Amino acid sequence: MNIGQASGKSGVSAKMIRYYEQIGLIKPPLRTNSNYRRYGADEVHVLRFIKRARNLGFSLDETSALLSLWQDRSRASADVKEIATAHIGELETKITELQGMVKTLKHLVHCCQGNDRPDCPILDDLAEIPSSKGH
Amino acid sequence: MNIGQASGKSGVSAKMIRYYEQIGLIKPPLRTNSNYRRYGADEVHVLRFIKRARNLGFSLDETSALLSLWQDRSRASADVKEIATAHIGELETKITELQGMVKTLKHLVHCCQGNDRPDCPILDDLAEIPSSKGH
DNA sequence: CCTTGACCTTCCCACAATGGGAACCTTTAT
DNA sequence: ATAAAGGTTCCCATTGTGGGAAGGTCAAGG
Numbered sequence: 001m002n003i004g005q006a007s008g009k010s011g012v013s014a015k016m017i018r019y020y021e022q023i024g025l026i027k028p029p030l031r032t033n034s035n036y037r038r039y040g041a042d043e044v045h046v047l048r049f050i051k052r053a054r055n056l057g058f059s060l061d062e063t064s065a066l067l068s069l070w071q072d073r074s075r076a077s078a079d080v081k082e083i084a085t086a087h088i089g090e091l092e093t094k095i096t097e098l099q100g101m102v103k104t105l106k107h108l109v110h111c112c113q114g115n116d117r118p119d120c121p122i123l124d125d126l127a128e129i130p131s132s133k134g135h
Numbered sequence: 136m137n138i139g140q141a142s143g144k145s146g147v148s149a150k151m152i153r154y155y156e157q158i159g160l161i162k163p164p165l166r167t168n169s170n171y172r173r174y175g176a177d178e179v180h181v182l183r184f185i186k187r188a189r190n191l192g193f194s195l196d197e198t199s200a201l202l203s204l205w206q207d208r209s210r211a212s213a214d215v216k217e218i219a220t221a222h223i224g225e226l227e228t229k230i231t232e233l234q235g236m237v238k239t240l241k242h243l244v245h246c247c248q249g250n251d252r253p254d255c256p257i258l259d260d261l262a263e264i265p266s267s268k269g270h
Numbered sequence: 271c272c273t274t275g276a277c278c279t280t281c282c283c284a285c286a287a288t289g290g291g292a293a294c295c296t297t298t299a300t
Numbered sequence: 301a302t303a304a305a306g307g308t309t310c311c312c313a314t315t316g317t318g319g320g321a322a323g324g325t326c327a328a329g330g
Binding site for chain 4: 271272273274275276277278279280281282283284285286287288289290291292293294295296297298299300
Binding site for chain 1: 180183184187188190191192201204205210211212213215216217219220222223226227229230233234236237239240241243244247248249250251252254255257258260261262263
């Protein structure tokens with residue numbers, strides 16, 4: 001199987017497969033005598049694993065750790081749980097931050113008439129013009 | 136006022152101030168005869184505007200647009216409202232995605248005993264091992 | 271047999287934003 | 301005078317992904 005097929009079956013672009021190989025996330029595959037990378041079902045399996053971890057928002061570093069644990073028969077599931085739990089915390093922190101931004105923006109948009117006149121509470125707020133009444 | 140003072144008053148690092156100047160987000164300030172950048176209250180005001188927009192999650196491109204509108208006396212507040220509304224949409228999309236990840240991860244962590252034995256539903260799921268019962 | 275198109279290879283560049291640091295100059299205070 | 305603090309430019313790194321050029325390879329069809 002060439003890199004294009006492996007890409008199609010794993011959902012990882014050929015470009016990224018080469019990159020993952022370059023940074024050592026995956027092992028260099030065998031090559032044909034014309035220097036084409038050859039992949040088998042195992043490699044595709046690894047790529048799918050990576051793809052799924054990435055879809056869950058794990059960084060490549062975290063993915064690398066999960067991959068090691070996956071391939072390590074003596075791993076402790078507690079290690080995996082720890083990575084996942086820490087990751088949940090990070091995601092939740094990010095969600096909270098984004099929600100704060102949305103809340104502020106919604107308030108501003110709500111106060112903005114959106115007509116042709118230049119009075120714009122959004123810009124006023126960004127510019128810190130003190131409003132007549134706090135909110 | 137030197138760049139360090141402007142940085143302190145605006146909350147934007149000196150490094151970033153120079154970068155914003157380089158990419159054309161802000162105008163090059165006057166220089167002293169010893170080539171130091173001189174800033175006044177106006178420039179600091181602009182930097183604070185930028186800082187606040189960035190804190191609300193606007194990209195530098197969006198911030199640039201908002202800055203233009205802010206400095207344009209003939210701007211329509213509808214334009215600003217549109218940028219802000221679009222941005223809210225993006226943020227909410229991101230929040231939904233993150234919440235989906237958290238939900239999946241929490242389920243997996245919940246199913247993971249986290250002890251010393253290698254049975255780990257998190258890795259099993261990442262590896263797409265079909266579980267006995269779908270969820 | 272030879273061309274054409276699809277696929278592979280490596281290598282370099284780009285993004286968004288930010289930080290680190292080197293090498294060097296200026297200002298200020300001791 | 302000298303040392304510390306802060307300025308200047310320039311280059312590099314990050315994270316993860318994509319684009320594209322220049323060239324090699326393979327399969328199909330005229």
